[in-house]
Amino acid sequence: MSNSYARPILRTADLSEGLRIVQSLLGIADLTDLEVDFDARISSPHSLSGVLALLPDAEWWAEGERDSASDRGDDPLDSLPIWLRRWAGIPETVESFLKAVGYSPASVRWDFNAWPDAPEVGLWVGGTRGAFVTLCAHARDLDLEEPAADYTVFVHVKQVEAERAPWLAAQVGLRVIGDLVMAPY
Known part of the structure; x- marks a missing residue:
């Protein structure tokens, strides 16, 4: 399995604008098998309680040298700060999740079947390993390590189809605003 590559196409202080761009991108994608x-990197008890109320079966593990984690039955409140992950969720929880995390760095990644043909740049349907959109909240990077006060939307493509990223940005009236980077998963 190979990683996708991602390029940022929007930075905004307005969550609704970020979600609107995501929805526009999803509108041109093949959403078969959408997940x-x-x-999130959570250090606040308030954010933790809100996220766990929404995603009670999320996995988590302590940051740093500590070895506490959800699979050990540990209490996440006693383990802050933590990394929290929930795979294969439903789209209807996205906005609630982004509100629940508060100012914690977080990301939501939409995983679907394929991008459409892009004949203008010589590309046909882009398959599953490069068909994602990520919205990062309060972080400028996909690893959630560079704090920010805004939201960033990334389009993911296969490395050999890098020219699809500017094409996708143009489809929603934008342009790429950063370099192509390997996604963490």
Whole structure:
């Protein structure tokens, strides 16, 4: 299995604008087998309670040298700060999740079947390993390590189809605003 590559196409302080761009991108994608993955770095008890109320079966593990984790039956409140992940969620929980995390760095990744043909750049349907959209909240990067006060939308493509990223940005009236980077998963 190979990683996808991602390029940022929007930075905004307005969550609704970020979600609107995501929805526009999803509107041109083949959404067969659509799933949503949630990640967050949580250090606030308030954010933790809100996220766990929404995603009670999320996995988590302590940051740093500590070895506490959900699979050990540990209490996440006693383990803050933590990384939290929920794979294969449903799209209807996205906005609630982004509100629940508060100012914690978080990301939502929409995983679907394929991007459409892009004949203008010589590409046909783009398959599953490069068909994602990610919205990062309060982080500028996909690893959630560079704090930010805004939201960033990334389009994911296969590395050999890098020219699809600017094409996708243009389909929603934008342009790429950063470099192509390997996605963490």
